Amino acid sequence: MKLSVNLNKIALLRNARGENYPNIEYFANKAIDIGVDGLTLHPRPDHRHATSDDVIKLSKLTKDRGVEFNIEGNPFSKPSGDFVGFCELVEDIKPDQITLVPDTIDQITSDHGWSCGSHDEELKNVIYSLKKNSNNAKISLFIDNIEGVDYASDMGADLIEIHTGAFSKAINNGDLATIDEIKKIINHAMSLNLNINAGHDLNLNNLHYLVEIGNINEVSIGHAIIVDSLQYGFEETISRYIEIIRK
Numbered sequence: 001m002k003l004s005v006n007l008n009k010i011a012l013l014r015n016a017r018g019e020n021y022p023n024i025e026y027f028a029n030k031a032i033d034i035g036v037d038g039l040t041l042h043p044r045p046d047h048r049h050a051t052s053d054d055v056i057k058l059s060k061l062t063k064d065r066g067v068e069f070n071i072e073g074n075p076f077s078k079p080s081g082d083f084v085g086f087c088e089l090v091e092d093i094k095p096d097q098i099t100l101v102p103d104t105i106d107q108i109t110s111d112h113g114w115s116c117g118s119h120d121e122e123l124k125n126v127i128y129s130l131k132k133n134s135n136n137a138k139i140s141l142f143i144d145n146i147e148g149v150d151y152a153s154d155m156g157a158d159l160i161e162i163h164t165g166a167f168s169k170a171i172n173n174g175d176l177a178t179i180d181e182i183k184k185i186i187n188h189a190m191s192l193n194l195n196i197n198a199g200h201d202l203n204l205n206n207l208h209y210l211v212e213i214g215n216i217n218e219v220s221i222g223h224a225i226i227v228d229s230l231q232y233g234f235e236e237t238i239s240r241y242i243e244i245i246r247k
Contacts, residue, residue: 001210001211001216001217001218001219001245001246002037002038002068002217002218002219002245003036003037003038003218003219003221003241003242003245004036004037004038004039004040004068004070004218004219004220004221005031005036005038005039005040005220005221005222005225005238006039006040006041006042006072006199006220006221006222006223006225007024007027007028007031007039007040007041007050007054007058007222008041008042008049008050008222009049009222009223009226010022010024010027010226011024011041011049011050011051011054012048012049015047015048015049024050024054024057024058025057025058025061027234028058028061028062029061029065030234030235030238031234031238032062032065032067034235034238034239034242035238035239035242036067036238036242037067037068037218038062038067038068038069038070038096038097038218039058039061039062039067039068039069039070040069040070040071040072040099040220040222041054041055041058041069041070041071041072042071042072042073042101043055043071043073043083043086043089044073044077044083044103045077045078045080045081045083046083047081047082047083051082051083052082052083052084052089055071055089055093056089056092056093059071059093059094059095060093062096068096068097069093069095069096069097070095070096070097070098070099070220071086071089071090071093071095071097071098071099072098072099072100072101072142072220073086073089073099073100073101073103074086074100074101074102074103075087075100075123075126075127075130076119076122076126087126087129087130087133090130090133090134090137091133091134094134094135094137095134095137096137096138097137097138097139097140097159098130098134098137098138098139098140099140099141099142099161099197099220100114100123100126100127100139100140100141100142100157101113101142102114102142112144112163113141113142113143113144113145113148113163114141114142114143114148114151114152114155115144115147115148115151116151120155123155124154124155124156127139127155127156127157128156131156138158138159138195139156139157139158139159140157140158140159140160140161140197141155141157141159141160141161142160142161142163143160143161143162143163143185144162144163144166145181145185146184146185146188148160148185149185149188149189149192149194150188150192152189152194153192153194157194158194158195159194159195159196159197159217160185160189160194160195160196160197161196161197161198161199161220162182162185162186162196162197162198162199162216163199163200164182164198164199164200164201164202164210165200165201166178167179167181167182167201167206168200168201168202168203168206169201171205171206171209172205172206176209179209179213182198182210182213183213186213186215186216190215195217196215196216196217197216197217197218197219197220198210198216198218198219198220199219199220199221201223201224202219202221202224203221203224203227203228204224204228204240204241204244207219207221207241207244207245208244208247211244211245211247219245221241225237225238225241228240
């Protein structure tokens with residue numbers, strides 16, 4: 001299992017003061033120094049945390065440092081003000097991985113995965129175009145359930161990212177039956193030759209369950225890492241997560 005650290009919350013703190021402090025590139029390099037496998041940014045059209053410029057700079061930084069860069073976002077997000085546009089950013093930076101999320105501008109966070117709808121044909125065309133214009137970067141669809149696995153396959157995705165919000169809440173409530181649901185999603189994805197990522201609300205208390213399940217390629221974690229850093233410090237926190245996933 002690989003660890004990709006989402007640095008959106010570092011950008012959020014920086015934006016709160018309108019200055020370049022904390023410096024997102026400093027923490028990107030620090031995370032890579034400690035041993036993470038990749039970095040993730042999820043720019044939104046309102047630039048409330050990661051900006052288009054952040055994406056461009058960190059994509060270059062990761063190439064220079066030899067780790068993967070994953071850009072997350074809604075592929076239907078068009079250029080607006082300082083926001084370059086999601087597909088436009090992808091074409092510019094040529095990331096290693098593209099995680100497509102069906103979020104809207106007013107969502108606090110990504111709270112659901114893809115499902116069938118009027119956007120199906122457009123999404124399939126966008127995925128084809130993204131692959132063509134990004135040196136065949138791996139395309140991942142954010143999904144909630146087994147139906148989402150079939151949808152990702154139909155759309156031409158290479159991977160799924162399991163939305164682990166419900167899983168995390170269940171584990172917090174002591175409901176371990178959620179583990180079997182994750183196993184079913186993983187097994188179905190593997191039967192369709194899809195690789196599996198996971199992300200959302202993962203933390204030091206629930207991550208080991210996913211490690212024990214196995215067959216998950218990568219986890220993307222951001223919010224919990226910054227929260228845990230308040231207690232343990234950034235370097236110690238990253239080290240703790242790496243220790244869990246590499247046992």
